[in-house]
Amino acid sequence: MSTQPKAVALISGGLDSMLATRLVMDQGVHVEGLNFFTGFCVEGHTHAIRKQDKTKPKRNNALWVAEQLGIKLHIVDVIEPYKDVVINPKHGYGANLNPCLDCKGFMVQKAYEWIQAHQFDFIITGEVMGQRPMSQRKNTMPVVQKESGAGDLLVRPLCAKLLPPTRPELEGWLDREQLLDFSGRSRKPQMALAARLGIEDYAQPAGGCCFLTDQAYSKKLADLWQARGNREYELDDIMLLKVGRHLRPKQHFKIIISREEGESRFLEGYRKQFVHLITTSHGGPLALIDGDVDASDIQLAAQLVARYSQGRSADIVDVEVNRKDGSSEVLHVTPLSPKDIPEQWYI
Amino acid sequence: MSEHTVDAKRLLCPMPVIRTQNKAEELAAGDILTVICTDPGATNDIPAWCRINGHKVLDILTVDNEITITIEVGGLG
Numbered sequence: 394m395s396t397q398p399k400a401v402a403l404i405s406g407g408l409d410s411m412l413a414t415r416l417v418m419d420q421g422v423h424v425e426g427l428n429f430f431t432g433f434c435v436e437g438h439t440h441a442i443r444k445q446d447k448t449k450p451k452r453n454n455a456l457w458v459a460e461q462l463g464i465k466l467h468i469v470d471v472i473e474p475y476k477d478v479v480i481n482p483k484h485g486y487g488a489n490l491n492p493c494l495d496c497k498g499f500m501v502q503k504a505y506e507w508i509q510a511h512q513f514d515f516i517i518t519g520e521v522m523g524q525r526p527m528s529q530r531k532n533t534m535p536v537v538q539k540e541s542g543a544g545d546l547l548v549r550p551l552c553a554k555l556l557p558p559t560r561p562e563l564e565g566w567l568d569r570e571q572l573l574d575f576s577g578r579s580r581k582p583q584m585a586l587a588a589r590l591g592i593e594d595y596a597q598p599a600g601g602c603c604f605l606t607d608q609a610y611s612k613k614l615a616d617l618w619q620a621r622g623n624r625e626y627e628l629d630d631i632m633l634l635k636v637g638r639h640l641r642p643k644q645h646f647k648i649i650i651s652r653e654e655g656e657s658r659f660l661e662g663y664r665k666q667f668v669h670l671i672t673t674s675h676g677g678p679l680a681l682i683d684g685d686v687d688a689s690d691i692q693l694a695a696q697l698v699a700r701y702s703q704g705r706s707a708d709i710v711d712v713e714v715n716r717k718d719g720s721s722e723v724l725h726v727t728p729l730s731p732k733d734i735p736e737q738w739y740i
Numbered sequence: 741m742s743e744h745t746v747d748a749k750r751l752l753c754p755m756p757v758i759r760t761q762n763k764a765e766e767l768a769a770g771d772i773l774t775v776i777c778t779d780p781g782a783t784n785d786i787p788a789w790c791r792i793n794g795h796k797v798l799d800i801l802t803v804d805n806e807i808t809i810t811i812e813v814g815g816l817g
């Protein structure tokens with residue numbers, strides 16, 4: 394190749410993809426980043442919603458990584474096509490509702506389409522052999538290559554030496570000798586490499602890169618699917634699962650109750666789509682009711698909301714009920730006592 | 741030079757960035773793009789996205805909970 398080779402890197406915002414990209418850039422390759430927004434990504438916005446997290450940086454880690462590396466970043470909205478990955482994963486789920494292997498295949502496939510449309514030469518990911526139980530095992534690595542269609546145009550610089558040579562290596566666009574042989578779950582080799590490359594600040598994702606690896610989140614998603622009798626979802630549904638306390642007193646409705654001001658403000662944005670409740674005699678949360686409810690359901694919901702207000706020990710709390718048609722009324726209710734809230738209501 | 745607006749109110753990051761990016765791709769260097777959003781995260785993310793991709797933030801204005809970010813589209817392609 395006479396011109397400078399061009400690669401696209403899948404940038405999650407974590408350290409591994411950052412290191413993998415640097416290794417390839419250091420070999421003189423032009424690299425740009427791709428970041429996919431599935432709707433489940435763990436992003437700065439959840440910090441933005443919750444006021445108590447205000448001290449934490451609200452940065453988007455993928456953008457931040459791209460800036461540190463000095464590369465362009467293309468953020469792609471894959472909310473719609475990603476639904477099929479979550480709903481029908483061919484390879485099943487991991488410990489929670491995380492379809493990691495299908496997800497990796499999907500993202501690399503999208504990257505492959507992208508390089509074809511933009512005349513780039515190959516794809517880089519930050520995968521490390523044996524690091525994740527599902528998607529990064531020796532026998533699943535070729536699955537991603539095959540199912541994505543990317544084949545030998547997919548390079549994993551952090552563990553390339555443990556894998557058969559890829560086309561960029563065979564063509565001499567990349568020197569295989571300068572690629573690495575990381576494997577296993579230890580983070581030490583990555584941290585040592587970061588230090589060697591002068592990378593001091595990086596995000597340390599606890600579990601995976603998305604909410605689907607989170608047990609509490611997956612439980613709420615499973616509940617949503619179960620209550621609806623199907624696995625369809627919209628972006629608003631999966632966003633709302635990230636916010637507030639969720640309780641399902643009856644099969645046909647659940648209540649989302651804000652836990653603090655930031656969440657109340659966020660839920661306010663959904664007022665027109667849901668019946669919503671606010672305490673008026675005392676300070677309290679904002680609550681949305683998801684489901685078709687009758688008067689007795691609303692009464693119960695109001696008592697629950699009163700329980701989470703500052704009037705929790707008062708005899709009577711006033712709760713304003715606002716319907717989707719814009720009508721409203723004030724109910725005077727006795728707050729439920731904690732012993733009247735069965736454990737199984739909490740999702 | 742022409743002026744354009746993206747309404748990203750109520751969208752959470754990174755959606756305002758994605759909307760801004762997709763609109764900017766249709767525009768020419770020197771065009772002015774005004775983004776209206778409500779997620780405070782956008783005041784970090786949109787300027788970061790602009791720095792990375794060669795666009796210029798001309799102004800960020802916050803009134804109540806509404807943020808207006810004015811951008812001059814760069815010519816880096």
Ligand code: SF4
Nearest residue numbers: 492493496601602603
């Ligand atoms: S953790 Fe989430 S984003 Fe990451 S591979 Fe698994 S399903 Fe995909």
